[in-house]
Amino acid sequence: MRPVLSPLASGQVLCGLGPMNTLAHVVVACAALSRPQAPRRNLAVVAGALIPDASMFVFFAWSRIQGWSGDETWNVRYWMEPWQSLGAVSNSFIVFSGILALSLWRKWPLVALVAIAALLHIAVDFPLHADDAHRHFWPVSDWRFNSPISYWDPAQNGRMGGLIETITVLVASIILWRRFHNFRPRLMLALLFALQLAAFVALLSWVR
Ligand SMILES: [Zn+2]
Numbered sequence: 664m665r666p667v668l669s670p671l672a673s674g675q676v677l678c679g680l681g682p683m684n685t686l687a688h689v690v691v692a693c694a695a696l697s698r699p700q701a702p703r704r705n706l707a708v709v710a711g712a713l714i715p716d717a718s719m720f721v722f723f724a725w726s727r728i729q730g731w732s733g734d735e736t737w738n739v740r741y742w743m744e745p746w747q748s749l750g751a752v753s754n755s756f757i758v759f760s761g762i763l764a765l766s767l768w769r770k771w772p773l774v775a776l777v778a779i780a781a782l783l784h785i786a787v788d789f790p791l792h793a794d795d796a797h798r799h800f801w802p803v804s805d806w807r808f809n810s811p812i813s814y815w816d817p818a819q820n821g822r823m824g825g826l827i828e829t830i831t832v833l834v835a836s837i838i839l840w841r842r843f844h845n846f847r848p849r850l851m852l853a854l855l856f857a858l859q860l861a862a863f864v865a866l867l868s869w870v871r
Contacts, residue, residue: 684814685716686855687832691787692780694835699843707773711780715788718749754785754797791828793819815866822867829863832856 692712697705726736740746752758759781766774785799793813798805813819814828836856840849 684828685713685720687828687859688712688716688784688787690832690835690839690852690855690859692783694838695783696776696780697839697842703773704776707776708780711777712784714777714781715753715784718746718753722746722749751798751801753781754788754799755801756782756785756799757801757803759785787831791824817866817869825863825866829859832859 689709689712692708693705696708722741723736726740731740759778763775763778763782766772766778785797788797789799789808790810791812791814792808793810793816795813795816796807796809798807800806811820812824812827813821814824815821816824833856836852839852843849843852
């Protein structure tokens, strides 16, 4: 989910786009790990794909309750505690590698799937976050990789980042379409891809 925005107009566009990036993670994780007729497994995969962004949704809801402006929300409060620590924990390769190791040792297959899906989310985020990068190696290091390609910020090659994300979702959607033959999953897929495409078009037309 995108944490940085300044002017209100672009803020409105971005608030609409933010959850889209999270859904892209769900589609990618499902393409990698889901199986037909395995609802518990697939639920674990979806949960793992959502966990890294969960604190952002809570933060955003809290900001609405508090009535903070877009500027205060993203340029001030976002950088304060507890949000920075929550973001670091839920986006840490170290944390989820630890959970994966533990679940393999204890033979908890569903927990292992949650951890793998979360690791996949973090791995996809890693090359596509510029000045909004997370501390992916917390608690070992506070280092942030500020990629030259943002998945949204036009000032940091965001159009290319959005294109990479959209192509990735397209490929993942094709894989899932071929794997799931029922009407409902296919309808959901078509809907998700249409949303991704709409978000990408909005990103292209958004001039900062
Ligand atoms: Zn994320």
